[in-house]
Amino acid sequence: MSKAGFVALIGRPNVGKSTLLNRLVGQKISIVSDKPQTTRNRILGVLTRGDAQIIFVDTPGVHRPTYRMNKRMMNMVYSALKEVDLLIHMVDVTERYGKGEQYVIDLIKTAEKPALLVLNKVDLISKGKLLPLIDFFSHQHDYREIIPLSSTEGINVDVLLQKIIENLPESEFLFPSEYVTDQQQRFMIAEIIREQVLQMTREELPYSTAVQLDAVDENRRTEGFVSINASIIVEKENQKKIVVGHAGQMIKAIGTAARLELQKLLGVPKVFLGLNVRVVEHWRDREEILNEVGVS
Ligand SMILES: Nc1nc2c(ncn2[C@@H]2O[C@H](COP(=O)(O)OP(=O)(O)OP(=O)(O)O)[C@@H](O)[C@H]2O)c(=O)[nH]1
Ligand SMILES: [Mg+2]
Structure with missing residues (x-):
C-alpha cells in the first residue's frame, strides 16, 4: 500500500x-x-x-x-x-x-x-x-x-x-506523481519581484511592501520574449523614495535581479519588466487590497 x-x-x-x-x-x-x-x-x-x-x-x-x-x-x-x-x-x-x-x-x-x-x-x-x-x-x-x-x-x-x-498514513496518491505545486504562475511572478524587494531593503520596508501584477504579455513568447508590468506597493511617500532610490538606482537593481529570476521561472531568454512604485495608504488593513495582492 x-x-x-x-x-x-x-x-x-x-x-x-x-x-x-x-x-x-x-x-x-x-x-x-x-x-x-x-x-x-x-x-x-x-x-x-x-x-x-x-x-x-x-x-x-x-x-x-x-x-x-x-x-x-x-x-x-x-x-x-x-x-x-x-x-x-x-x-x-x-x-x-x-x-x-x-x-x-x-x-x-x-x-x-x-x-x-x-x-x-x-x-x-x-x-x-x-x-x-x-x-x-x-x-x-x-x-x-x-x-x-x-x-x-x-x-x-x-x-x-x-x-x-x-509517519505518513497509508493512502492512494492525492495528486498526479509529476505534480509539484498549486501556485498560479501570476502569483509566483509577483512573489519573485517581492523577494528582491525584501532582499534589498530593510527596516519596516519589507513588511510594508506588496507586489501587484498589472499585465503579463505572452504574445511574443514564441520569439523568446515575455513582457511583465508590475507595481510595488508601499504605504508612505518616504518609503516610495527608498524603493526608487537615488536616481532610480534601487528600483533598477530590484528590476535587474527579478528579471533574471523571472527568465528562469518562465523559461524564456528575455523578460521585459516594467516596475512602478505606488503608495497605497494603510493597505495592510484594507481587505480589497489584500485580495488584489494575493494575501488570502
Ligand atoms: N545558515 C543557515 N541559514 C539558513 C538555513 N535555513 C534557512 N536559512 C536562512 O534563514 C533565512 C530565513 O529563511 P526562510 O526560508 O525565508 O525562513 P521562513 O521560516 O520561511 O521565514 P518566514 O517566511 O518569514 O516565516 C534566510 O536568509 C535563509 O537563507 C540553514 O540551515 N542554515
Ligand atoms: Mg517562509
Missing part, C-alpha cells in the same frame, strides 16, 4: 521553513529572505518518491498579528494545523527560546497531531551546543523525532524525509 499525506511546516518567522520546502521539493516554490514574515500564504509543494507522496504545506511564520494582513496570515497557520496529517515544528537553533516559541509549542499541542521537531541551521552552531537543545525540547513536547538539520547545507534532509514517510 502506498503512503500519502499533508505535512505542515510550522514555526516562528525566519527559521527556514521555505528554504526547507524548496530543498525538499528540489525546486524554488516559496520565496526566501533574511527578513521575518517573508511568506504570507499557504504554499503547497508536492514530493512523490517511490510509493510515498508528501504534500508539504509551507506557512507564514507564527507571530502576533497587528494588521488585517497579519491576521489573515495567522489564519492560514491555524487552518494548516487543522488540515494536515503531520506537523513539522521548525526551530532556528541560533535563536534564544522565548514566549514566541512557547506559543508555537502550545499550538502544536492543541492540534493533537503527530509532530516532528526540526532543529534548523545546525551549520551555525557547534555540536556541544546541540545536545542541550535536544534535551530541552524533548521535555517540551512528545515529538515523534527530533532532527538536527541544515536546510541550506542539506545536512540530514534525507533523514527527515525518511522519518516523514514513516
